[in-house]
Each structure stands twice: as C-alpha cells, then as structure tokens.
Amino acid sequence: MSVQKPVRRITVPQIAARKGGEPIVSLTSYHAHTAAIVDKHADFILVGDSLGMVMHGMDSTLGVTVEMMITHGRAVMRGSQRALVVVDMPFGSYEESPAVAFRNAARIIQETGCGAVKLEGGARMAETIRFLTERGIPVMAHIGLTPQSSNVLGGFKTQGRDTDSWPLHEADARDVAEAGAFAMVLEGMVEPLAARITKQVAIPTIGIGASAECDGQILVLEDMLGLNPKPPKFVKVYGDLGGRIEQAVSEYAGEVRSRAFPTDDQTYR
Numbered sequence: 001m002s003v004q005k006p007v008r009r010i011t012v013p014q015i016a017a018r019k020g021g022e023p024i025v026s027l028t029s030y031h032a033h034t035a036a037i038v039d040k041h042a043d044f045i046l047v048g049d050s051l052g053m054v055m056h057g058m059d060s061t062l063g064v065t066v067e068m069m070i071t072h073g074r075a076v077m078r079g080s081q082r083a084l085v086v087v088d089m090p091f092g093s094y095e096e097s098p099a100v101a102f103r104n105a106a107r108i109i110q111e112t113g114c115g116a117v118k119l120e121g122g123a124r125m126a127e128t129i130r131f132l133t134e135r136g137i138p139v140m141a142h143i144g145l146t147p148q149s150s151n152v153l154g155g156f157k158t159q160g161r162d163t164d165s166w167p168l169h170e171a172d173a174r175d176v177a178e179a180g181a182f183a184m185v186l187e188g189m190v191e192p193l194a195a196r197i198t199k200q201v202a203i204p205t206i207g208i209g210a211s212a213e214c215d216g217q218i219l220v221l222e223d224m225l226g227l228n229p230k231p232p233k234f235v236k237v238y239g240d241l242g243g244r245i246e247q248a249v250s251e252y253a254g255e256v257r258s259r260a261f262p263t264d265d266q267t268y269r
C-alpha cells in the first residue's frame with residue numbers, strides 16, 4: 001500500500017533563496033478554481049488588491065477592505081496546496097502605524113492561513129516592514145508604481161522615466177530590503193532602473209511591467225488570459241478567455257431558447 005505524502009507549500013525562505021537563481025513564477029488569483037490551476041505552475045500566488053477592479057468592478061484598489069482580502073485569501077488557500085500564498089494589505093490597513101499594520105496583517109494571516117502579506121511603499125514603509133518581520137510576519141514589499149498612491153502620483157504612470165528620480169527608487173529598494181522584506185515587487189518601472197535595482201538588492205525582485213532581468217515575474221491572471229478588455233500595454237495576452245466564455249454562453253443561450261438544451265444529461269432523474 002502506498003501512503004501519499006502531503007504536499008508541502010513553498011516557504012518564504014525558499015522564495016528568498018531564489019535570488020539570482022531559477023526565475024520565480026507568480027500570478028494573481030482571487031478564487032479557488034483558478035488558484036488550483038495556477039498552483040500547478042506558480043511558486044507563489046498573490047491575492048492582489050487588484051481584485052477590487054477585476055472581481056468587484058471598482059475603479060481603483062482604494063475601496064478594497066481587509067474583509068474582502070480575507071474572503072478571497074481563504075478561497076485561494078482552499079484551492080491551492082503547493083504555492084506560497086501572499087495576500088495584499090489593502091489601502092488604509094497599514095499606513096497609520098506599525099501597530100495598526102501588525103493587527104491587520106496578523107488578522108489576515110490568522111483568518112486565511114496565508115504565508116505572507118504584501119504592502120506598498122518604499123522608504124516610508126521601512127519602519128513598518130521591520131516591525132512586522134521582527135514579530136513573525138513575512139512581508140513582500142511593492143515599489144515603483146504603487147496603485148494605492150495613484151491619487152498622489154497623478155495616475156498610473158511608469159516610474160523612473162526621469163533619471164533624476166532613480167536615486168529615490170534605489171533608496172526605496174535598499175530600505176525595504178534592509179528592513180527585512182523577503183522579496184519586492186517592482187511595478188511599472190523603466191527597464192534599466194528595474195535591472196539596476198535587481199543587481200543592487202540581496203532579495204528577489206518580482207517584475208510587472210518592469211524588466212525581464214528581475215528575479216521573477218508576476219501578472220494579473222485575468223489580464224494574461226484575455227478576460228480584461230483593456231489590459232495594460234506591457235501585458236502579453238496568452239489566451240482569449242473572454243471570447244471563449246462569450247462563445248460558450250451564446251451556445252448555451254441558443255440551445256435553451258431553441259429547446260435544444262440536452263435534457264438527458266442536464267437533469268436529475
């Protein structure tokens with residue numbers, strides 16, 4: 001009789017150890033069925049606050065709550081078994097003070113069972129990152145284009161177009177790494193800056209609209225599947241899920257309306 005070994009999840013130290021090694025594969029997921037598929041291929045799954053737009057039709061991530069992140073985080077944990085699951089801390093849940101950040105991060109970890117949280121911001125968040133990591137909460141940082149600050153940044157603008165701004169972004173990267181983040185997302189950043197930061201820091205960089213030289217990449221699943229009618233320009237769209245769903249729904253509607261619905265295998269006897 002063969003006894004099946006339980007699958008062990010990829011850990012935070014295993015991701016951190018991938019600096020400069022085998023590229024880290026990651027995608028977002030917000031629900032159990034997509035998590036089960038992504039789990040077979042990704043090293044970590046991000047329950048991103050982009051779920052506000054993708055799942056809930058919001059204009060930005062600013063209205064996302066801790067409760068929403070917990071609901072979707074639990075679904076992704078149930079659907080996956082292998083990948084590290086990282087849950088985003090939403091706007092307003094961590095900026096006020098390290099103590100508030102700890103309370104909300106601890107709640108997210110306790111109520112979802114996820115392995116780490118992610119929060120946006122560079123040098124200004126270093127104190128909070130240190131506070132959390134010293135108290136047992138692994139933190140993934142997120143610098144460059146930080147969508148939760150879009151009102152301050154004046155929209156979703158690629159960062160680092162002006163080389164004068166590079167030292168600030170480099171300081172952000174250095175500060176979050178020194179504060180104890182185990183990896184950092186570099187979003188919407190000009191390619192040479194993202195490549196420089198990747199060389200400068202000792203923790204893995206995860207690019208999105210940044211550089212192929214990052215230690216790993218992440219995309220929003222619905223963007224790369226062709227479910228978002230207006231994906232960001234940098235996204236390679238690998239499928240036409242929107243078209244496939246439309247085709248299937250239209251076929252089903254036609255069958256119901258023309259009384260060709262396959263009753264034999266679609267009804268209980």
Ligand code: KIV
Pocket residue numbers: 028046047048049050051088142185187208218220
């Ligand atoms: O919320 C999200 O999906 C993210 C990724 C874009 C990195 O933060």
